[in-house]
Amino acid sequence: MAKISINISVDWEGHYLHNLQDFINLRNEYFRDIPLTHFVCPNYFLSKKKYKYLDKIILPHDEIALHLHSWKPLVQAAGVEFKTENNYYNSYLNSFPKFLKNILINGRGVPISVYNKDELYKLIQFSKKLLEDTFSTKVFGFRAGGWIANKAVFEVLNELDFMYDSTAVAPEILSQDFSAAQVGTMLDSYGDENGVFTKQILDLWGNTINERGFLENSYRNKYYQGAISIHTQPFKIGNLWELPNNGGMSDFASTEKIFTPQIAHAQDIETDSYISFGCHQEGEIENKYAVLDNLQFVTKNNIDVDYVTNIEFLKSRG
Ligand SMILES: [Zn+2]
Numbered sequence: 001m002a003k004i005s006i007n008i009s010v011d012w013e014g015h016y017l018h019n020l021q022d023f024i025n026l027r028n029e030y031f032r033d034i035p036l037t038h039f040v041c042p043n044y045f046l047s048k049k050k051y052k053y054l055d056k057i058i059l060p061h062d063e064i065a066l067h068l069h070s071w072k073p074l075v076q077a078a079g080v081e082f083k084t085e086n087n088y089y090n091s092y093l094n095s096f097p098k099f100l101k102n103i104l105i106n107g108r109g110v111p112i113s114v115y116n117k118d119e120l121y122k123l124i125q126f127s128k129k130l131l132e133d134t135f136s137t138k139v140f141g142f143r144a145g146g147w148i149a150n151k152a153v154f155e156v157l158n159e160l161d162f163m164y165d166s167t168a169v170a171p172e173i174l175s176q177d178f179s180a181a182q183v184g185t186m187l188d189s190y191g192d193e194n195g196v197f198t199k200q201i202l203d204l205w206g207n208t209i210n211e212r213g214f215l216e217n218s219y220r221n222k223y224y225q226g227a228i229s230i231h232t233q234p235f236k237i238g239n240l241w242e243l244p245n246n247g248g249m250s251d252f253a254s255t256e257k258i259f260t261p262q263i264a265h266a267q268d269i270e271t272d273s274y275i276s277f278g279c280h281q282e283g284e285i286e287n288k289y290a291v292l293d294n295l296q297f298v299t300k301n302n303i304d305v306d307y308v309t310n311i312e313f314l315k316s317r318g
Helices: 020-030 042-047 072-077 090-095 098-108 117-135 151-159 196-205 218-223 255-268 285-300 310-317
Strands: 004-012 037-040 063-068 141-144 235-237 240-242 273-280
Touching: 004 255, 004 310, 020 285, 037 141, 042 072, 042 117, 063 117, 063 310, 072 098, 072 117, 090 098, 117 151, 151 218, 151 240, 218 235, 255 273, 255 285, 273 285
Parallel strands: 004 037, 004 273, 037 063, 063 141
Antiparallel strands: 235 240
16 A cells, blocks of 8 residues: 655744744644644744743654745844845735835845855854754754745755755646646635745746746756646755655645645555645634645545654655
8 A cells, every 4th residue: 555644844934923822722622643844944043032832832743944034134143145136025015014014025035045055055054053052953854935945055955964855846836727838827726816926936846947046946957857746756856855845835725726636646646655735833823724624634534644744754765
C-alpha cells in the first residue's frame, strides 16, 4: 500500500503575536496530537523580550524551521541595507489606513530575492542563528516569504547546510484553470484576487523561464522543469531537498479545489505521496478553518495518512 505523508505547516510572519490564544484553543481542541512544522520569521525576537505562551503552541513533537520576510529591523540587524523594491503590497498601499501602510512598507511584502547573494547570506545566517538561540534548537528547513526564492536563495541555503527548502508552490492554487497553455483566471481557489502577488507566483513557479532578477527560476528549472503542480513531489536542488508546499496555505487553498484532488491522486497511484498545506499564525482564525476542513475530510473518509514534520519525513526517507 502506498503511503500518504502529510505535513501541516504554520507560517509565522514576524509581524505580531496577538492571535496566539486563538490558535492555542483551536489546536488543543482539534489537532493537539498532530505534529506541526512552524516556519518562523524571527523578527519578533530582536528585542530579546521573553514571550509567554510560545511553549503552549509550539509543542515538543513539532519542528521549528526558518521563514524569512525582509522586515526592516531584521534586515538592518543582520548588517544589510534595507530595500523596498517589488513590494507586492505597493499597488494597494494608498487604499490602506496610514497605520497599516507604515507596517506594510516596512518590508513584509518585499521578496527576499531582491537582495543579492552576499546580502542573503548575511540575512539568512543571522536569522537562522537568532531562531536557534531563541528556541535552543537546530534549524534544518526554510521557506521564503511570499513563496519567492531565486537561485541566490537556493545557493545560500546549500552553503549554510540547510537540509530542505519548502518555498515552491503550485500556481493553480493562486489562479484557477492555470495550465501549460493558459495563465488561468488569476483568482485563487476561493475566487479571491490577490493582485501583483499572483503574477509573481505564476512567473516564478509557472511555465516561463526567467534568467535573472528576483523571479529568476532557470536554476530551479535545471532540477525540476516547468510548472509546480499540486501533485509535485519532493525533488532535489543541488544537495538541498525541495519539499514543495504543494497544497498551499489555507488563505488561498480550499479543501474542495486543492486538497480533495490531491488525496484522490495519491490514492490512485502506486508510489508514496507527500502533501504539504498550512496556515498563517498571524491570519484570522477563520483563515485557519481550511486546515480543519482538510483534517475532517481525512477522518470522515477513513483515509490512512501519516502526519509528519518535514524533518521526520526526510529522516524516514533515509
Ligand atoms: Zn510568510
